[in-house]
Amino acid sequence: MGVATAVGVAASLCCVGACALALYLYRILWLAPERVRRALRRQGVRGPPPSFPYGNLADMRQAAAAAKRTRGAGDVVHDYRSAVFPFYEKWRNEYGPVFTYSVGNMVFLHASDPAVVRDVCLSVSPDELGKSTYMKVTHHPLFGDGILKSNGDAWARQRKLIAPEFFPDKIKGMVDLMVDSARALVRSWEARVAESDGGALELTVDDDFRTYSGDVISRTCFGSSYVKGKRIFAMIRELQKTVSSPNLLAEMTGLRFLPTRSNREAWRLNRRVRRLILDVVRESGEADGGSNLLNAMLRSGQAEAGVGVAAAEDFVVDNCKSIYFAGYETTAVTAAWCMMLLALHPEWQRRVRDEATEALAGGAAALDLSSLQRMKQLTMVIQETLRLYPAGSVVSRQALRELALGGVRVPGGVNIYVPVSTVHLDAELWGSDAREFHPERFAARPQLHSYLPFGAGARTCLGQGFAMAELKVLLSLLLVGFEVALSPDYLHSPVLRLTVEPEHGMRLVLRNVRPNGEP
Numbered sequence: 001m002g003v004a005t006a007v008g009v010a011a012s013l014c015c016v017g018a019c020a021l022a023l024y025l026y027r028i029l030w031l032a033p034e035r036v037r038r039a040l041r042r043q044g045v046r047g048p049p050p051s052f053p054y055g056n057l058a059d060m061r062q063a064a065a066a067a068k069r070t071r072g073a074g075d076v077v078h079d080y081r082s083a084v085f086p087f088y089e090k091w092r093n094e095y096g097p098v099f100t101y102s103v104g105n106m107v108f109l110h111a112s113d114p115a116v117v118r119d120v121c122l123s124v125s126p127d128e129l130g131k132s133t134y135m136k137v138t139h140h141p142l143f144g145d146g147i148l149k150s151n152g153d154a155w156a157r158q159r160k161l162i163a164p165e166f167f168p169d170k171i172k173g174m175v176d177l178m179v180d181s182a183r184a185l186v187r188s189w190e191a192r193v194a195e196s197d198g199g200a201l202e203l204t205v206d207d208d209f210r211t212y213s214g215d216v217i218s219r220t221c222f223g224s225s226y227v228k229g230k231r232i233f234a235m236i237r238e239l240q241k242t243v244s245s246p247n248l249l250a251e252m253t254g255l256r257f258l259p260t261r262s263n264r265e266a267w268r269l270n271r272r273v274r275r276l277i278l279d280v281v282r283e284s285g286e287a288d289g290g291s292n293l294l295n296a297m298l299r300s301g302q303a304e305a306g307v308g309v310a311a312a313e314d315f316v317v318d319n320c321k322s323i324y325f326a327g328y329e330t331t332a333v334t335a336a337w338c339m340m341l342l343a344l345h346p347e348w349q350r351r352v353r354d355e356a357t358e359a360l361a362g363g364a365a366a367l368d369l370s371s372l373q374r375m376k377q378l379t380m381v382i383q384e385t386l387r388l389y390p391a392g393s394v395v396s397r398q399a400l401r402e403l404a405l406g407g408v409r410v411p412g413g414v415n416i417y418v419p420v421s422t423v424h425l426d427a428e429l430w431g432s433d434a435r436e437f438h439p440e441r442f443a444a445r446p447q448l449h450s451y452l453p454f455g456a457g458a459r460t461c462l463g464q465g466f467a468m469a470e471l472k473v474l475l476s477l478l479l480v481g482f483e484v485a486l487s488p489d490y491l492h493s494p495v496l497r498l499t500v501e502p503e504h505g506m507r508l509v510l511r512n513v514r515p516n517g518e519p
C-alpha cells in the first residue's frame with residue numbers, strides 16, 4: 001500500500017471516528033433527554049423549551065442576573081423566592097406546580113404539588129428514588145461516596161452504621177460539649193458589650209455562629225484533637241470553594257478525571273485532607289480510648305464483614321467531610337435567621353428568655369437533653385424559623401428507575417426537585433398567614449409532607465436531633481444574657497450560597513439583660 005493510500009485510509013478512519021463521536025454526543029446530549037422530556041410532555045408536564053447543548057441554563061443565569069440587579073434591602077419580607085430562585089418562580093407561574101426544565105442533558109422535574117411531594121417524601125422506597133446525581137461529579141472530591149450523595153446498597157449500609165451515633169442516648173452525652181462551646185461565645189460577647197459605648201454592642205453574628213457550630217462538630221468528631229479537627233474543617237472549606245461551580249462538561253459526560261486546573265487543585269487538597277483526617281482519627285483514638293464519632297464510625301466500618309482497611313478508611317474520610325458539610329453551615333445559618341426573627345418579635349424573645357431563664361436556674365452546667373426538650377417556646381420558634389428560612393432549599397432526588405409520583409409517570413434518570421420554601425409558604429397547607437412569623441402554629445404537629453426542613457422519608461436528616469439540641473443550647477444561653485434588636489444597618493437580602501443566608505451578614509444590636517450585673 002502506498003503512502004498516499006495509507007494517509008487516505010487513516011483520514012477515512014478519522015472521519016468515521018469523528019462522525020461516530022459526534023453521533024454519540026448528539027445521542028447522549030440531546031436525543032436521550034429529549035425522549036424523557038417528550039414522555040413528560042405527553043402527560044401534560046410542560047416547561048421552558050431547552051436549547052442545545054445547555055438546556056435552560058442560559059435562562060436561569062439571565063433571570064438570576066436580573067434578580068441580582070434589582071435585589072435590594074428594604075422591609076424584611078420573608079418570602080424571598082423571587083430574589084433567590086427567580087427562574088423557578090417564573091416557570092411555576094407559567095407552567096404550574098409541576099414542570100420540567102433541563103441543565104445540559106439532565107432533565108429535572110420541579111414539583112411543589114402536594115400529591116407529588118407526598119409520594120417523593122413518604123411513599124416511594126429509597127431503591128426507586130435516590131439522591132440526585134446532579135453535581136455528583138463536580139462535588140466528588142468533597143463528598144466522595146459518603147452518605148449524603150450515595151444511593152442503593154452503599155447508602156443503606158452507611159446509614160445503618162452512622163444512624164446509631166445520632167440516637168438520643170448519644171446526643172445526651174454531647175450536650176456538655178455544646179454548652180462549653182456556647183459559653184465561650186457568650187463570654188466573648190459579654191466582654192465586648194462591657195467595652196462598648198452605652199452598653200450596646202452592634203455586631204455581625206454569622207462568623208461567631210459558624211465558629212460555634214464548627215467547634216461543636218469538631219469536638220464531637222475529633223474528641224480531644226478537636227483543635228486539629230478545626231484545621232481539617234478549614235481545609236474542607238477550601239476544598240468546597242474549589243468545587244463550588246458546576247463542571248458542566250464533567251456532569252454531562254461523567255468524566256471526572258480530566259486534569260483541569262480546578263480538578264488538580266481539588267485532588268491536591270483532597271489528598272491532604274484525607275491524610276490529616278486519618279492521622280487525627282488514629283491519634284484521638286489512642287488519646288480518648290476511641291470515644292469520638294469518627295472512631296466509632298471507623299470501628300463499625302471495620303467490623304463490616306468483608307470490608308478491607310482501605311474501604312473502612314474511605315468510609316470515615318468521606319463521611320467526615322459529609323457530616324461537616326451537612327452540619328456546619330446549616331446550623332449556623334439557622335441560628336442567624338432565628339436571631340433576626342426574635343429581634344423582630346420582642347414578645348417572642350421575652351417568652352423564650354423566660355423559658356430559658358427557668359431552665360438555666362441551676363446554671364448552664366445543669367442543661368441536659370431533657371431540659372432542652374422541655375423548652376416548648378424555643379422549639380416552636382426554631383421550627384418556625386426553619387419553615388420561613390429552611391437551610392436546605394430543595395429536597396433533591398433522582399428516579400433510579402421509572403416510577404409514579406402523584407400520578408405522573410417519571411422516567412428513570414429524571415432529577416426531582418421539591419422546592420422547600422414553596423411548600424412551606426403554601427397558603428393551602430399553612431393558612432393565609434403562611435408568610436408571617438407565627439410560631440404557635442407548631443403547637444400542633446404539621447402534616448409531614450408540608451414541612452420539610454430536614455427533608456423527609458428514608459433520607460431524612462440524620463443530625464436533626466443533634467442540630468435542635470445545638471441550636472437550643474446556643475439560643476437559650478444567648479437570650480438569657482442579652483436583649484437583641486435588629487441593627488438599623490441590617491440589609492435584608494437572602495442569597496443562595498450553600499444554604500440561603502443573609503447576603504451582608506446578620507447585623508444585630510446586643511444589650512445585657514441585667515445591665516448592672518445584678519443577679
Ligand code: HEM
Nearest residue numbers: 326327330331334391392454455456459460461462463467
Ligand atoms: C439546622 C440544621 C440542619 C438542617 C436544616 C439540615 C437539613 C438537612 C436536609 C434537608 C437533609 C436532606 C434530607 C433529604 O434529602 O430528605 C439533610 C441530610 C443529612 N443531614 Fe442534616 N441538617 C441540619 C443539621 C445537621 C447536622 C448538625 C448533622 C450532623 C452533625 C446533619 C447530618 C445529616 C446527614 C448525615 C444527612 C444525610 C442523610 C441521608 O442521606 O441518609 N445535619 N440535612
